[in-house]
Amino acid sequence: MADHFPLKLVGSRMLAPSVRHLEFTRDDGQALDFIPGQFIQVHFNYPDGTPTKRSYSLATQHDHAFGVNDSVEIAVSFVPGGAASALFTALDDGQQIQCSGPYGRFCLNDKDQNARYILIATGTGVTPYRAMLPQLKQLMDSRGVEVVLLFGARSEEDLIYREDFYKFAEDNPKFRFMPSFSRKLPENPTADARTGYVQEQLAELAPNGAHDIAYLCGNPNMVDACFEALKEFGLSVHHIRREKYVSSK
Template identity: 65%
Template sequence: MIAPTVAHLSFLRDDGQPLDYIPGQFIQVHFTYADGAPARRSYSLATQHDHALGAGEAVEIAVSYVAGGAATALFEGMELGGSVDASGPYGRFCLMPADANQRYLLIGTGTGITPYRAMLPQLGQLIAGRGVEVVLLQGARTPEELLYGDEFRAFADAHPGFRYLPCLSRALPQAGSPLAHADVRHGYVQDALAEFAPNAEGDIAYLCGNPNMVDACFEALKECGLPIPQIRREKYVSNK
């Protein structure tokens, strides 16, 4: 459990092969409801690779536990070594090779932060290779709900071109906590956007997570003059 209601799960393909993917893509888990009807749920890959893929590579996802949820029941009832059926990877919520921007604004809430964890090795290469700046705004209610927050903070400490700002709507970290940092903000991610003066000349934004947050940030970025092609979106909806 990486948060009170979120589990980090790791799988291996049963044929022993790696899952070749682009950071930002997702897989679909297939299962059946109690009445036998087919169901599927989509999960962004949290896996990080900065090397050539090899056999036995983990396939990592973050799963939100939804009360009464069919997928929650599936994962809760799974023993270590259990298996699921899945397909993919799918999706285009990825860093594009043709991008020539000066800065990425990455904004996520809940498990919508997962794609950015997978992108960290790629972002490190872009920071070192062409001096890209990266701002990651992560929204949560409390410090305990900051998924992978310790990893993002460590990455920011190691990469001066990467800035990590947790935006907490209810409770701030206690003094002395590793997450008690000058870059912590009180409020919502959309409220913190203006601080970075989004600019159509140099910015590309990624929005992932709660649909209301995605819509609010999308409108705020458009008001700042960012063209729609420079605002890339993926909405997460909790299903039972």
């Protein structure tokens, strides 16, 4: 049974015009034991008192080599008129929210023997990949796995956690960060920046069913389009792991 616990806000910052990074600590003195790729649920009430909940992938990197502590970090997209958006907008440092978890199986499998991971995301769907970075580094160092992160956004300002991914790519030659911009390229794009939707970039990566495993997270239309394309490239359903993000009011 999932654990229920209070979280206290200790800091926040804007990642994009409509996405906020929130950092919490558990307010019961316990640590949150989770696997990168999992999510928590935030429990609250609508104005009429009806209980509801929202799910948020954990962005936390629990690895002392990365200089992080036992914080609980999430990225929240603000939806106009959304009840959860109103909750987080009104939340100040030191205040509590009630949560449960962790949940989910959108995680790396230690039994995988693939040569490459293709990680694909749009919007806040990239959040679980940030949490996976320490684990990916271990896999790259221990068995030489290559990793491509293909991240779709409208423009550079919507490319959340970009500093983390650019730095990780700089420090780890086996990690390729490939942003794909649907509206416009940045003024000084990297060599791996592309224009168009993420599914349009798959041919360049030449997915191979013999040695690739893909993860898809974000907009449901993107997830469905990439899923069908990857099957055509020869990836089995077992080697295409999916999580869809649907905005709720």
